[in-house]
């Protein structure tokens with residue numbers, strides 16, 4: 167690292183070696199909440215330690231849930247529902263997987279809470295979830311702008327006579343939040359909770375993660391397609407005893423990409439064919455781009471071309487709605503393709519850590535690439551080696567911008583990554599792991 171503020175990467179040619187992934191953010195934050203709500207004690211191993219999980223752990227502690235550290239990545243959690251502290255102010259940073267599920271869980275608990283985050287979190291919509299919670303009888307108020315955090319949650323009068331309708335076109339995390347909180351509602355009301363999805367549901371694989379983990383904590387949701395979900399009145403979370411968190415499949419995408427452009431082999435440990443995370447499908451995108459992928463139950467090995475020697479990946483035109491996070495990695499790889507690459511159906515990028523369509527287009531442009539963008543799509547034209555420009559890449563406090571643009575070091579020019587420390591959201595030691603695998 168050159169200074170606290172930026173990191174200079176000299177041009178790189180190859181990448182190979184073994185990497186062990188940090189725990190999945192999506193699974194860690196779901197399991198922390200489920201264990202906190204479950205009857206019994208759960209030993210959770212392989213937890214991610216990053217900004218997003220720290221705000222979840224700190225919030226649960228603030229709510230007086232008992233969490234005991236066993237070692238660096240293992241916590242023992244004794245569940246209790248409702249949480250012992252019925253009045254709390256919680257700060258949730260920019261963690262969607264903490265903010266949305268805690269909002270729903272607390273809305274059904276009958277206490278008084280205030281939830282806030284960083285300024286960007288206050289620009290990320292939550293109105294569709296708030297609307298659904300109000301239909302269930304919860305009391306949730308938006309304290310600044312309607313439809314956005316910060317929120318005040320009070321004691322409502324729970325009980326919906328009709329199915330609760332929720333929109334899923336802005337974020338799947340709203341449906342995830344309502345599903346995970348449903349057993350608190352059923353315990354309080356003695357009634358089933360029926361949820362109906364209104365219109366399009368994006369990012370569907372994340373709902374499968376939610377349903378899978380709820381089932382491991384003893385709650386089976388009756389699913390009628392992606393339209394209707396019923397949580398029976400008798401639903402109650404029970405600890406599975408011990409649970410271990412898989413590696414993070416979105417974090418895996420950067421190392422898969424390294425194998426694809428730096429020759430490889432890159433052997434990624436922590437996710438494989440039996441992963442429950444949708445983002446492992448990024449390996450299929452890479453295979454279509456010309457990489458070789460070897461699947462194992464809990465690991466993936468990727469080999470590929472060497473773009474620094476002039477090799478090219480095959481161009482793509484793909485709908486990335488199912489893997490919005492790993493899709494950013496594909497956008498960065500488009501620099502090395504043999505033709506223009508189009509990413510479709512990625513409208514949710516606009517309301518994540520930053521407006522990722524705008525950020526990606528702007529920063530790829532600084533490297534010399536021609537980029538076109540629409541409301542929910544992006545087209546990246548690859549660069550000839552002679553056309554690359556030296557650039558200082560802004561990262562917009564977005565961990566994925568920083569990680570994606572590390573891949574630009576396989577071009578012929580040095581690249582500066584501004585504020586590399588923003589990777590702390592999900593992968594605090596990303597750059598040291600990256601640097602251990604690459605060479606000039």
Ligand SMILES: O=C(O)C1=C[C@@H](OP(=O)(O)O)[C@@H](O)[C@H](O)C1
Pocket residue numbers: 191192193262263336337338339342368369372490491514
């Ligand atoms: O449920 C989850 O764990 C997530 C869902 C996705 O968000 P959207 O549903 O808003 O696309 C994803 O981008 C996010 O990083 C994690």
Ligand SMILES: C=C(OP(=O)(O)O)C(=O)O
Pocket residue numbers: 260261262263491518519566592
């Ligand atoms: C969109 C992301 O985060 P969040 O869970 O805050 O939505 C992400 O990690 O890419």
